[in-house]
Amino acid sequence: MERESFESIEIARILNSSFIPIKIDREERPDIDAIYMNYVQATTGSGGWPLNVFLTPDLEPVFGGTYWPGPENSLTASMSDTISFLEILQKMSNVWYKQEGRCRESAKEITRQLREFADEGVLSYGRKASDEADSDGLEIDLLEDAYQHFQRKYDKVNGGFASAPKFPTPVILKFLLNLGQWSSIVKHIVGESECVYAAMMATHTLRNLARGGIRDQIGFGFSRYSVTADWSLPHFEKMLYDQGQLLDVYLDAFLINRDPEMLGAVYDIATYITSPPIAAPTGGFNCAEDADSYPSHSEKIKREGAYYVWSLKEFRTVLGDHDAEVCARFFGAKYDGNIEPENDPHDEFISLNVLKIASTPKTLAKEMGMTEEEVVIVLKEGRKKLREYRERERPRPALDDKIIVAWNGLAIGALARTSAVLEKIDPEKSKKCRLAAERAVAFIRKELFDADSKVLWRVYREGRGDAPGLCDDYAFFIHGLLDLYEATFDDQYLNLADTLQKTQLDLFLCPHGRGFYFTPSPHPPDLLLRLKNGMDSAEPSSNNISASNLHRLASMLDDEEYARHARETVAAFEAEIEQFPFTFTGMLGSVVKSKLGSKGAVITGFGNKEALAALRASIGPGRTVTRVGDGMGEWLRRRNLLVGALDNRRDGVFVCENKTCNEGLQHL
Numbered sequence: 001m002e003r004e005s006f007e008s009i010e011i012a013r014i015l016n017s018s019f020i021p022i023k024i025d026r027e028e029r030p031d032i033d034a035i036y037m038n039y040v041q042a043t044t045g046s047g048g049w050p051l052n053v054f055l056t057p058d059l060e061p062v063f064g065g066t067y068w069p070g071p072e073n074s075l076t077a078s079m080s081d082t083i084s085f086l087e088i089l090q091k092m093s094n095v096w097y098k099q100e101g102r103c104r105e106s107a108k109e110i111t112r113q114l115r116e117f118a119d120e121g122v123l124s125y126g127r128k129a130s131d132e133a134d135s136d137g138l139e140i141d142l143l144e145d146a147y148q149h150f151q152r153k154y155d156k157v158n159g160g161f162a163s164a165p166k167f168p169t170p171v172i173l174k175f176l177l178n179l180g181q182w183s184s185i186v187k188h189i190v191g192e193s194e195c196v197y198a199a200m201m202a203t204h205t206l207r208n209l210a211r212g213g214i215r216d217q218i219g220f221g222f223s224r225y226s227v228t229a230d231w232s233l234p235h236f237e238k239m240l241y242d243q244g245q246l247l248d249v250y251l252d253a254f255l256i257n258r259d260p261e262m263l264g265a266v267y268d269i270a271t272y273i274t275s276p277p278i279a280a281p282t283g284g285f286n287c288a289e290d291a292d293s294y295p296s297h298s299e300k301i302k303r304e305g306a307y308y309v310w311s312l313k314e315f316r317t318v319l320g321d322h323d324a325e326v327c328a329r330f331f332g333a334k335y336d337g338n339i340e341p342e343n344d345p346h347d348e349f350i351s352l353n354v355l356k357i358a359s360t361p362k363t364l365a366k367e368m369g370m371t372e373e374e375v376v377i378v379l380k381e382g383r384k385k386l387r388e389y390r391e392r393e394r395p396r397p398a399l400d401d402k403i404i405v406a407w408n409g410l411a412i413g414a415l416a417r418t419s420a421v422l423e424k425i426d427p428e429k430s431k432k433c434r435l436a437a438e439r440a441v442a443f444i445r446k447e448l449f450d451a452d453s454k455v456l457w458r459v460y461r462e463g464r465g466d467a468p469g470l471c472d473d474y475a476f477f478i479h480g481l482l483d484l485y486e487a488t489f490d491d492q493y494l495n496l497a498d499t500l501q502k503t504q505l506d507l508f509l510c511p512h513g514r515g516f517y518f519t520p521s522p523h524p525p526d527l528l529l530r531l532k533n534g535m536d537s538a539e540p541s542s543n544n545i546s547a548s549n550l551h552r553l554a555s556m557l558d559d560e561e562y563a564r565h566a567r568e569t570v571a572a573f574e575a576e577i578e579q580f581p582f583t584f585t586g587m588l589g590s591v592v593k594s595k596l597g598s599k600g601a602v603i604t605g606f607g608n609k610e611a612l613a614a615l616r617a618s619i620g621p622g623r624t625v626t627r628v629g630d631g632m633g634e635w636l637r638r639r640n641l642l643v644g645a646l647d648n649r650r651d652g653v654f655v656c657e658n659k660t661c662n663e664g665l666q667h668l
Helices: 010-018 032-044 076-078 083-118 141-153 169-180 186-191 190-212 242-259 260-274 312-319 321-331 361-368 374-394 405-420 427-447 471-488 489-506 542-557 562-569 574-579 584-595 609-616 634-639
Strands: 052-055 061-065 599-604 623-628 652-657 660-663
Touching: 010 032, 010 083, 032 052, 032 061, 032 083, 052 083, 061 083, 076 584, 141 169, 141 186, 141 190, 141 584, 141 609, 169 186, 169 190, 169 242, 169 312, 186 190, 186 584, 190 242, 242 260, 242 405, 260 427, 260 574, 260 634, 312 321, 312 374, 321 361, 321 374, 361 374, 405 427, 405 471, 427 471, 427 489, 471 489, 471 542, 471 623, 489 542, 489 634, 542 584, 542 599, 562 574, 562 584, 574 584, 599 609, 609 623, 623 634
Parallel strands: 599 623
Antiparallel strands: 052 061, 599 652, 652 660
C-alpha cells in the first residue's frame, strides 16, 4: 500500500480533506496496534498488516481492514468485486458526513464489547490467585497434545507447519527440540519415539530454512517469512527478533545433533547481528532492514529484493564463465530465473534468481569433472566475490535504526548462549558474541533505564523515545540478562534482572495476581483497552517469557515468591492452554516447571571446568546455573541464603532444589 496508495496524489487529496491521517509505528507502539488488531479480527474474522482502521475523534473504531488495492492496481481492474482503498475512503467519508451519529453509536457499542472481553482478560479470569486451581491443575499430557497437533500439521517435504506464506516459527521449533531434553518423566508421558520425531521435525525444518531462499546465502541472516511453501522466495525484510530467536534455536539443534550445518547457521546469524548495520556503533542492535531497495546506484525506483536477487549474466560478469556455472548450479540459478510467474505479480523478478542451496559439492564435483575440494574453494571464493560486488554496486536496503529493548533482549540472550557454547570451539567468535551482548546491555542501561525509578523506556533513535517500556521489553530483556549471567557469572546482570523483575511485577501484574498486562500501570487514558498477551506468534508472548524468567529467578535466588508468581502467570491462561496447547508452546515449559520444579546447579570455588563444560554442552530446559567463589557471586550469596551457606572456597558443583543442595551433577 505504501507505493500503490500512500504515494498517490488522488489518495492524498481525499485523505487530507476528509480525514486526519495518523501513521503508527507498530514496533514502537505495539500496544496501540494490538487494540485495533483485536477489533479487526473480531469484526472481519482475520487480521494482518498493513492494518487500516477508521476511528471517531474518541479513538473508537468505526471500520477497519488490512490490505486494499490502490487505484492503479491491476487487481482492482480485473476483479469487479474487489474494492479499492480509494473507494473505501470515498464510502467512509460519505457515511460519516451523512450518518455521523450512527457511526459514533456503533463505535461505542463495539468498543464496549471489546472492553468487556479485555476486562475478562482470559477464560481463567474469575479465579483468584489463591484458588487451588492454579497451574498445578495443568498436566504434562498437554505437551503430548501440542506435539500431536504439530505432527498432523507437519510438512514432511519442506518442513514447517503451514502452507504459504510460511513463517519460521522459532517458538514452535524450540518446543519440539526441548521435548526430549526434559526429565524422564516428561519423555515417558510424551513418548520416547515421539520426542525423537519432534526433534527430527524441528531439525528438518531448520535444515530446509538454512538451504532456502529465506536465508541470505551470500550474506548473513534470515528474511522474515517465505512467500512459497518450500522457503524459496522470501519477503526480503530482515527483523532482529527473528535473528535472535533463530540463533537460539539453531544453537539448540547443534547441541542436540552436533550437526555442522546447524553450527554454520549459528555462525551466520551471530555474524549478522554483531556486524553493521544491525550492530549499532553506539551499542545495541538496530531492529530491521527493509525488503525494498534500489537495484543500482543510478536507479530511482525501489524494488523488492533488489539487493538479493541475481541474473545469470551478473554471475558470469562477477565470477567468469566456469565459476559462474559451478555457483549457478549450487545456488539453483537459471537463465530464465527461478521465480515462478504466479509468485511475481508485479513482474519484478523476470530472469532473476533468489539464491538457495540446490546441490552439493559432491554432486557438482561429478557433474563438472572436479574434485570436491576444488568445488568447495570455488563456492567459497564465489560467495566472497558476489558479496563484495553486491556491497559495492547495489545500495543496501534502508535500515530501521530504532533500538527496541524487547528485541535487543532476544538478541542479547542468544548471543550470550552462543558465546558460552563456542568458548572451547572458537574462543575468538565466543568473545565477539559476548562483548556484543555486554555492549548492548550497557547501552540500554545507560540510555533506556532510569536508575532512580527502576523503569525501562522502549525505544532509542537519536535519543530516547517517549514510549515507556512495555511488558515484552521487561520480559525479553530480563531473559537476555539471565542468559548473559549464565554465560559470564557476572553478578551485575543477575542483580539487574532481579531489579527489573520487581518493577515488572509492580507495573504490569494483574490486580488479581494472575498474569501480566501488556501496558504499564497506570493505564494511559487514550488507550481503549488493557490487554494480556498469552499466545505465542512471530515473537514469544510476554507472559510466556515472564513465567520462564520467574521460574529461573526462583531457582537462582531461592525465591518462593517468584515461583508463586510463575505458577500464577501460567494459571492465568489455564483454560486456554487446556483447549489450545499448541498456541501456548512457550508456556508449556513453565507448566513442566510448575509440576516438577527447577533444579539449580551451583559451581563453587575456582570452578569445576569439567562440570561447567558438561552443563554448556546440553540444553537442560529445567535447570539454571550459578557460580560463587573466585571473586564471583558475592551479591548472589547475600541474595540467596541457601547458596550463601555453601563453602565458596572449595571447588565443587552442587544441585539445589526444595531448600536442599546435594553435591554432584548426578542429582540433575
